[in-house]
Amino acid sequence: xxxxxxxxxxxxxxxxxxxxxxxxxxxxxxxxxPLVRNISELPPSDYGRGGLSHITVxxxxxxxxxxxxxxxxxxxxxxxxxxHRHSCEEVFVVLKGSGTLLIAxxxxxxxxxxxxEFRIFSNSTFHIPMxxxxxxxxxxxxxxxxxxxxxxxxPVKVFMYEDWFMPHTAxxxxxxxxxxxxCFYSPKDEL
Amino acid sequence: xxxxxxxxxxxxxxxxxxxxxxxxxxxxxxxxxPLVRNISELPPSDYGRGGLSHITVxxxxxxxxxxxxxxxxxxxxxxxxxxHRHSCEEVFVVLKGSGTLLIAxxxxxxxxxxxxEFRIFSNSTFHIPMxxxxxxxxxxxxxxxxxxxxxxxxPVKVFMYEDWFMPHTAxxxxxxxxxxxxCFYSPKDEL
Numbered sequence: 001x002x003x004x005x006x007x008x009x010x011x012x013x014x015x016x017x018x019x020x021x022x023x024x025x026x027x028x029x030x031x032x033x034p035l036v037r038n039i040s041e042l043p044p045s046d047y048g049r050g051g052l053s054h055i056t057v058x059x060x061x062x063x064x065x066x067x068x069x070x071x072x073x074x075x076x077x078x079x080x081x082x083x084h085r086h087s088c089e090e091v092f093v094v095l096k097g098s099g100t101l102l103i104a105x106x107x108x109x110x111x112x113x114x115x116x117e118f119r120i121f122s123n124s125t126f127h128i129p130m131x132x133x134x135x136x137x138x139x140x141x142x143x144x145x146x147x148x149x150x151x152x153x154x155p156v157k158v159f160m161y162e163d164w165f166m167p168h169t170a171x172x173x174x175x176x177x178x179x180x181x182x183c184f185y186s187p188k189d190e191l
Numbered sequence: 192x193x194x195x196x197x198x199x200x201x202x203x204x205x206x207x208x209x210x211x212x213x214x215x216x217x218x219x220x221x222x223x224x225p226l227v228r229n230i231s232e233l234p235p236s237d238y239g240r241g242g243l244s245h246i247t248v249x250x251x252x253x254x255x256x257x258x259x260x261x262x263x264x265x266x267x268x269x270x271x272x273x274x275h276r277h278s279c280e281e282v283f284v285v286l287k288g289s290g291t292l293l294i295a296x297x298x299x300x301x302x303x304x305x306x307x308e309f310r311i312f313s314n315s316t317f318h319i320p321m322x323x324x325x326x327x328x329x330x331x332x333x334x335x336x337x338x339x340x341x342x343x344x345x346p347v348k349v350f351m352y353e354d355w356f357m358p359h360t361a362x363x364x365x366x367x368x369x370x371x372x373x374c375f376y377s378p379k380d381e382l
Contacts (some may be wrong), residue, residue: 007342013283035294035311035317035318036290036309036311036315036316036317037315037316037317038314038315039314039315039316040285040314046302057282057284057316058282058316058318062245063318065282065318066280067258067279067280067343067344068258068259068280068282068341068342068343070282070316070341071285080206088258089256089258089259091248091249091256091259093230093248093259093261093339101226101227103226118226118227120225120227121229123228123230123231123339124227124228124229125228125230125231125248125249125261126228127226127249127254127256128225133241145284148284148339150259150261150341151259152259152343154257155256
């Protein structure tokens with residue numbers, strides 16, 4: 001490798017690193033976020049969870065919300081959330097599709113126990129009582145299930161269960177949650 | 192009037208009073224509300240505000256929510272909210288139509304002052320910083336503006352302004368707000 005091609009390669013690496021750093025900073029910075037945002041232009045991701053498309057519409061980590069947070073989520077046929085609970089209020093508005101809500105509304109034993117099942121459908125709404133273990137499942141084989149989700153007390157702290165009979169004490173805390181991870185540990189704006 | 196027709200009239204009045212009481216009780220009671228609700232079946236009202244159609248999708252007074260509340264509101268062309276402020280977070284998701292958000296983001300003087308104007312449109316989102324005076328206006332002459340509104344700290348306590356230069360101290364508190372009035376003073380379930 002000649003000196004000049006080595007220099008070019010190093011320059012290229014430097015440019016790539018700088019641009020990826022600045023792009024990360026701009027995604028995670030709360031500065032310069034427009035007041036009115038086009039949801040179609042916000043980047044969806046599956047965060048490694050097959051069949052999920054998640055957009056944080058108004059978020060704590062991303063947009064500085066302190067009391068409420070809103071997500072737009074699409075579940076492809078057959079996909080579902082983990083069985084989980086959280087110490088916050090959560091309301092769903094179903095925008096498209098249909099599916100099943102599983103909820104252990106008597107989660108006051110040592111484990112969630114056998115859940116009740118409810119059919120959810122386009123233009124329906126439901127809320128999850130605080131700390132009730134639950135799971136949202138697109139049980140419709142043909143259509144996506146799209147929901148708008150509202151939570152209080154962001155960012156969300158999620159305890160996940162492998163099954164409905166796992167003891168509450170064994171549920172695994174996932175915090176920061178998938179969509180909060182990228183920006184959670186980024187330096188604060190004022191530093 | 193004969194004795195029997197007097198009796199019939201009294202019976203009719205009794206039946207009418209009972210049915211109106213029980214119907215009011217069922218609208219305002221948190222007992223027996225299904226977990227999954229069909230939003231299309233929830234009754235909209237204009238609450239005396241011309242051009243508005245409001246549905247409380249998940250509410251504090253109606254459904255026992257403690258930390259978040261969700262409204263579905265439709266504004267006919269030309270209709271608008273009052274100029275107002277509140278000490279809670281508020282997020283809008285525009286479902287249909289377009290319009291204008293007016294917001295006095297420097298409400299730290301004695302009055303809100305001249306607001307900034309932002310175009311809002313289908314599939315856009317925006318949030319109102321706490322205590323900033325604002326107004327949402329369907330400035331589109333042809334189409335309805337439909338928004339999903341999320342607030343924290345329900346039920347909402349609204350301070351209303353007649354114009355942008357009214358002193359903050361003269362803004363009028365409307366509490367309970369229009370859609371909370373009907374059930375706000377109804378007896379608690381446990382009494």
